[in-house]
Amino acid sequence: xxxxxxxxxxxxxxxxxxxxxxxxxxxxxxxxxxxxxxxxxxxxxxxxxxxxxxxxxxxxxxxxxxxxxxxxxxxxxxxxxxxxxxxxxxxxxxxxxxxxxxxxxxxxxxxxxxxxxxxxxxxxxxxxxxxxxxxxxxxxxxxxxxxxxxxxxxxxxxxxxxxxxxxxxxxxxxxxxxxxxxxxxxxxxxxxxxxxxxxxxxxxxxxxxxxxxxxxxxxxxxxxxxxxxx
Ligand code: ADP
Ligand code: ADP
Numbered sequence: 205x206x207x208x209x210x211x212x213x214x215x216x217x218x219x220x221x222x223x224x225x226x227x228x229x230x231x232x233x234x235x236x237x238x239x240x241x242x243x244x245x246x247x248x249x250x251x252x253x254x255x256x257x258x259x260x261x262x263x264x265x266x267x268x269x270x271x272x273x274x275x276x277x278x279x280x281x282x283x284x285x286x287x288x289x290x291x292x293x294x295x296x297x298x299x300x301x302x303x304x305x306x307x308x309x310x311x312x313x314x315x316x317x318x319x320x321x322x323x324x325x326x327x328x329x330x331x332x333x334x335x336x337x338x339x340x341x342x343x344x345x346x347x348x349x350x351x352x353x354x355x356x357x358x359x360x361x362x363x364x365x366x367x368x369x370x371x372x373x374x375x376x377x378x379x380x381x382x383x384x385x386x387x388x389x390x391x392x393x394x395x396x397x398x399x400x401x402x403x404x405x406x407x408x409x410x411x412x413x414x415x416x417x418x419x420x421x422x423x424x425x426x427x428x429x430x431x432x433x434x
Pocket of ligand 2: 375
């Protein structure tokens with residue numbers, strides 16, 4: 205991932221908001237990047253661009269060797285489905301579907317047989333320790349369990365990148381750390397992770413942390429570099 209001079213300007217009637225001023229950022233395969241900063245500083249706007257949900261107003265974004273900054277939504281959707289899994293603060297599970305069906309959703313666009321899908325879903329549910337909950341509906345699960353289902357859904361298609369927007373925002377501190385441990389485990393196994401968080405202690409799981417203020421990167425820490433130089 206390579207962002208150069210990324211700018212995002214929103215226009216609503218007469219009001220113009222510069223949400224991102226000029227972001228330069230590189231994320232390599234296997235990185236775990238945390239994005240921090242106060243409310244309104246542009247974190248979600250940046251995550252939406254990184255996750256190929258929005259086009260920037262200006263600048264260049266190279267994702268897996270492709271310049272994606274000006275691609276139409278149809279093309280972005282194709283790249284997203286193949287390469288990116290999403291985890292949100294409010295879990296975004298479908299209440300009418302079981303745990304199994306919620307996770308299976310992420311595989312429906314792939315060319316897999318029903319049996320292959322079943323195998324992949326159960327393997328993934330096992331990874332998040334929820335195979336015994338496959339036939340349950342989300343409402344029967346705790347917040348932490350629901351977020352684990354959401355993580356299973358994001359990962360079951362084996363995406364290269366996970367984009368997580370405050371994945372622990374609705375969880376108490378113990379469950380939050382459980383989710384961070386789980387995300388870290390998948391990151392150590394090779395999945396690139398980009399996460400927005402408000403929680404300092406959760407950003408410590410990341411290998412790199414950037415802080416935004418008024419749509420600009422104002423601070424950054426690179427733990428791998430620190431460890432290597434130590
Ligand atoms: P954060 O995620 O850090 O809280 P956001 O990225 O949501 O910040 O917002 C950054 C700025 O852009 C804010 O001033 C916000 O009001 C504005 N903004 C975000 N999305 C839109 C939109 N769709 N239309 C207009 N303004 C927006
Ligand atoms: P909150 O309502 O504050 O979000 P949770 O519902 O997530 O809290 O659960 C609090 C604790 O109870 C957690 O340790 C969770 O694992 C446990 N818990 C809640 N519901 C269940 C359930 N259906 N099965 C097993 N454990 C549960």
